[in-house]
Amino acid sequence: MSLNSIINIANSGLMTAQAQIRVSSDNVANVNTPGYVRKVADQVSMNTGGVGSGVEIGRVRLATDRFLQAASLQADADAARQGVRYELYDRIQSLFGDPGGDSGFFSRIDGLFSAFAASAEDAGSTPLRSDALQRAQSLFDESARIAGQIQSVREDADSRIKTAVEQGNMLLSQIEALNVEIARATINGGDATGTLGAQTQLIDQLSSLMDINVAQRPQGGVSIRTGTGVMLAGAGHATLEYTRAGSVNGETAFADVFVTEPGGQKRSLTDNLISGEIKGLLELRDVEAPAAAERLGELMARVADELNRAHNQNSSVPAPTTLAGRNMGQGFEAAVAGFQGTTTIAVTNAAGAIQTRAEVVFSGGTMTVNGVAADPATFLATLNAQLGGQATASFTDGRLSITATGSNGVAIADDPADPARKNDKGFSHWFGLNDMIASGRPATYDTGLTPASPHGFGAGETITFRLGAEGGGRMRDIGFAVPAGGSMADLVTALNNPATGLGRYGTFSLDAQGALSFAGSGSPPATLSVLDDTTVQAQSGVSMTELFGLGGGVRASRADDFSIRTDIRSNPGRLALAQLNLGAAPGSSALSSGDGRGARLLADAATTTVSFDGTSSSAGASMSLSRYASDLSGDIGARASAAKTRADAAGALSQEARARQSAYEGVNLDEELVLLTTYQQAFNASARLIQAASEMYDTLLGMT
Incomplete structure (x- = not known):
């Protein structure tokens, strides 16, 4: 071997040792840099003609492990998903207050019925009446506030989705730009470790937004896809797109998050996410928050309906001049058909004495008024004739009204032995003639319509449905x-x-109570919501969505639409706490101001068994209002607790995955110290070899 070869070999060793020392020095300098991945210089031997000719650095790379990286990215995505779900659902739970406290939402329900029980002991007490009404209005006001705040949580989630989409676009653009730099450095044999480190940190940020799979490209850089295979970066970068809703309420239909792949294909990203912050926000906004609002709406609708059930069995003293019903969402003939039993409509004077009465008997599809036969088409005319001009009944815009003449009043009582009933509601309750709680639209959906009943909507009127997947994603409109x-x-x-x-x-199916429902097919079954509804029922002006409660949105929005009837709120004396005595002697009062039986009915409404409709998160059931409120309280608490458990578990898994990745990829000072010592010794050995070769040159030159 020539002296020149020896010197060249020693020089390559010298240069290689310097490069190794430089790499180790960089590692030591960045020992506390978050997200820093240590560098590794791969040292290889050089050969010339099959003979060793020294060493060199083949490449400088990052000490990454693709399996540990993939595990960390997946764990980060799930931690972000579960973390944001818990954060926002905990806000929903806090809206209801402490279930065991005196000021929480659920304690207000108990307080309301207790106030009516107190009124039963002294029916003539204005302060007790006022207290009961104040508690009732407070309950409905609080439910409206909670419903509004739940929508605020959804709006916050929607805003954060928009922000996450913008951040995702920025990260994808930067990752792809670094791909170009890395590929250029790889081709030119340059050191791309700094660029690779910066790209790794960007990928980590992207993984918190959505689940991603990362693969190394042969030419350098990475290609990135979602967990379901949608291309995000690698040959150009994808573009995410989302348009926020202008305002958010229970019936808001949100747009999809779209992704346009580098090849130009546009598809829904909503349906192609498994985890990540965006997925968690979508689940909270489209599934969990609406489910809580829907159950709240069902509870408040039943509280209002049961209070109205009791109130419609009573009368104020004196009786009101007009009984104005609620919008039935159908024509009168359909509304009055299907009753069984007996009810009495009475006109009373200021002293409570009955002036005239009309006994209505429904039996087997027939009806009579004071023994005079009638049918749905002639019922109003027959009733007015039997009232003898003392009162007039009319049906306009879906509402039945009965108005007494002069200073008289109107009171209604079902027969105790054979009460008039339709869908388990008395005559006055069915039409809402003496409702205590008012609502601007139908709050219950047992319409009483039969397959033969006219639906009342105009041919060609349209409604747009959205079929959704289990996680809230859109299947089809x-x-x-x-x-x-x-x-x-x-x-x-x-x-x-x-x-x-x-x-x-x-x-779709129509049950015996006239409720129209949809049962999705598939496993899991598709869910139904309404995007747009231009239908208007001719008789009542309500839409198909409102009449039948189609989709969870209209059902959820009920909670913000209840209030005490205006005249009762302004005058507690209008609160109906007395019951009409049909057996009162002629000329004597049939209504007593000290009668508190109606207040007892209102108080007992808390324990009456009620049929609750199923919601998106619970099955239908028959139970008392108090029991349903307790179940709702427990369900919300359990869901918040489960969300916290999932968030804690996902966070712990993410930390463990990061710790293992860091243990492999991070800088170990002891290890780097050993390497520095080794490379210094290698440097010294190469230098001594050069010195020895130089001395040999000098000796040989001195011999000539």
């Missing part, structure tokens, strides 16, 4: 036009048509 046939049977058949309706995704 379907437009539906009201058919030419005017019966409920025609409407249900058209809705179930696979070609022009929703028959491919589920089944």
